[in-house]
Amino acid sequence: MAEEGKDSAVTLRINPSRVLPLRLLQFFLVFLALGLGVSVFSMYTTKYYKVQNVPPITQSVTAESVTKPCFEEPSSFEGWIRPPTKLLHTMNDSELFWRASLVPRIKHYPFKRIPKIAFMFLTKGPLPLAPLWERFFKGHEGLYSIYIHSMPSYEADFPPSSVFYRRQIPSQIAEWGRMSMCDAERRLLANALLDVSNEWFILLSESCIPLSNFSIVYRYISRSRYSFLGSFDEPGPYGRGRYNRNMAPEVNLTDWRKGPQWFEINRVLAVKIVEDATYYPKFEEFCRPACYVDEHYFQTMLSIETPHLLANRSLTYVDWSRGGAHPATFGKADISKDFFNKIAESKTCLYNNQPTTLCFLFARKFAPSALEPLLELASEVLGF
Numbered sequence: 001m002a003e004e005g006k007d008s009a010v011t012l013r014i015n016p017s018r019v020l021p022l023r024l025l026q027f028f029l030v031f032l033a034l035g036l037g038v039s040v041f042s043m044y045t046t047k048y049y050k051v052q053n054v055p056p057i058t059q060s061v062t063a064e065s066v067t068k069p070c071f072e073e074p075s076s077f078e079g080w081i082r083p084p085t086k087l088l089h090t091m092n093d094s095e096l097f098w099r100a101s102l103v104p105r106i107k108h109y110p111f112k113r114i115p116k117i118a119f120m121f122l123t124k125g126p127l128p129l130a131p132l133w134e135r136f137f138k139g140h141e142g143l144y145s146i147y148i149h150s151m152p153s154y155e156a157d158f159p160p161s162s163v164f165y166r167r168q169i170p171s172q173i174a175e176w177g178r179m180s181m182c183d184a185e186r187r188l189l190a191n192a193l194l195d196v197s198n199e200w201f202i203l204l205s206e207s208c209i210p211l212s213n214f215s216i217v218y219r220y221i222s223r224s225r226y227s228f229l230g231s232f233d234e235p236g237p238y239g240r241g242r243y244n245r246n247m248a249p250e251v252n253l254t255d256w257r258k259g260p261q262w263f264e265i266n267r268v269l270a271v272k273i274v275e276d277a278t279y280y281p282k283f284e285e286f287c288r289p290a291c292y293v294d295e296h297y298f299q300t301m302l303s304i305e306t307p308h309l310l311a312n313r314s315l316t317y318v319d320w321s322r323g324g325a326h327p328a329t330f331g332k333a334d335i336s337k338d339f340f341n342k343i344a345e346s347k348t349c350l351y352n353n354q355p356t357t358l359c360f361l362f363a364r365k366f367a368p369s370a371l372e373p374l375l376e377l378a379s380e381v382l383g384f
């Protein structure tokens with residue numbers, strides 16, 4: 001059958017009725033060759049006439065910008081270190097992760113690098129608390145960058161004046177407790193890694209708020225020796241009970257960790273997460289509901305790989321005291337000075353191995369109705 005089909009294709013090709021298109025093709029090819037010749041010649045002459053006194057490296061740049069105005073190639077040093085101008089690229093995950101995993105081996109930056117915090121919002125759609133965040137970021141340009149991963153169907157409509165304007169990254173559906181959620185987090189990290197100045201990476205949701213002003217957040221994170229990933233060994237059905245023996249030897253029961261999804265990590269750990277091909281297949285196959293992979297994968301993996309870099313606690317306050325499968329959501333009626341005092345007094349912890357009462361920089365979960373009282377209290381209670 002297949003052979004027969006091939007034969008008839010050959011017959012078709014030498015059929016006299018095909019000769020005319022063939023001629024046309026030949027003509028076309030000759031013209032194409034001519035066109036190419038002319039453009040190469042003009043490229044050469046532009047180069048020759050325009051830039052005789054410029055050193056060789058700039059010469060090729062000039063020639064390129066003359067002939068290919070739309071093609072961006074990092075032929076100058078600035079081109080390598082400039083953050084991508086468009087976040088909506090066309091790379092798929094394999095391409096993006098590979099690109100994001102490139103790490104310079106020379107540790108000294110040959111330029112003035114001001115380390116930034118990447119705020120990564122993992123959302124379903126809108127950001128109802130955006131006005132509060134706008135106020136938080138105001139006046140701190142150059143010290144942060146923002147990335148948003150939302151449902152692919154959601155179209156954001158932030159005005160050009162907003163810090164969230166065009167900060168959406170190519171997104172896919174992310175389901176709670178499933179690997180697609182970790183994929184979305186890795187996608188956020190990979191996109192943020194493309195900016196060489198991003199040094200710290202914070203994962204937030206649309207229901208998160210900052211508890212301090214930007215200066216305090218920046219100082220706390222930049223001066224910490226550890227990354228803030230909640231990670232603990234929990235006996236019982238919701239901790240070790242979710243471990244599957246098939247994960248050994250990459251992950252043994254004693255390595256198994258649990259922790260909240262919302263993390264703050266540095267660049268080293270972000271690359272570890274994006275490049276991982278050792279633990280990913282194990283978690284993908286053996287940690288499915290009722291094993292909620294976003295509570296175990298990064299927590300376990302980083303505790304095995306880089307335990308000395310982890311603070312083992314999260315910076316994001318959450319209230320589980322009401323019981324149930326989901327933490328408390330705070331609305332308009334909950335917001336008061338007293339409420340924030342309680343959060344501030346709720347815990348002591350270690351910061352760079354010293355005891356402190358400043359343990360949380362963010363909090364969740366806040367309903368859209370909380371926005372108004374939050375804006376009213378922000379300058380007095382949150383410091384911005």
Ligand SMILES: *[C@@H]1O[C@H](CO)[C@@H](O)[C@H](O)[C@H]1NC(C)=O
Pocket residue numbers: 092093094095
């Ligand atoms: C991305 O594209 C490359 C090249 O087409 C392909 O080999 C790879 O499997 C794709 N990856 C994903 C995750 O789709």
Ligand SMILES: *[C@@H]1O[C@H](CO)[C@@H](O)[C@H](O)[C@H]1NC(C)=O
Pocket residue numbers: 248249250251252255304
């Ligand atoms: C798990 O245990 C095996 C056998 O004792 C050991 O070879 C392996 O290194 C352990 N894995 C980790 C991540 O420690």
Ligand SMILES: *[C@@H]1O[C@H](CO)[C@@H](O)[C@H](O)[C@H]1NC(C)=O
Pocket residue numbers: 226303307308310311312
């Ligand atoms: C975090 O836990 C790991 C064990 O999983 C431990 O090695 C590390 O020292 C802990 N970090 C701190 C800051 O105590």
Ligand SMILES: *[C@@H]1O[C@H](CO)[C@@H](O)[C@H](O)[C@H]1NC(C)=O
Pocket residue numbers: 213215216382383384
């Ligand atoms: C940030 O908050 C702290 C404490 O609330 C305050 O002392 C400081 O002045 C604030 N910084 C700015 C830039 O508002």
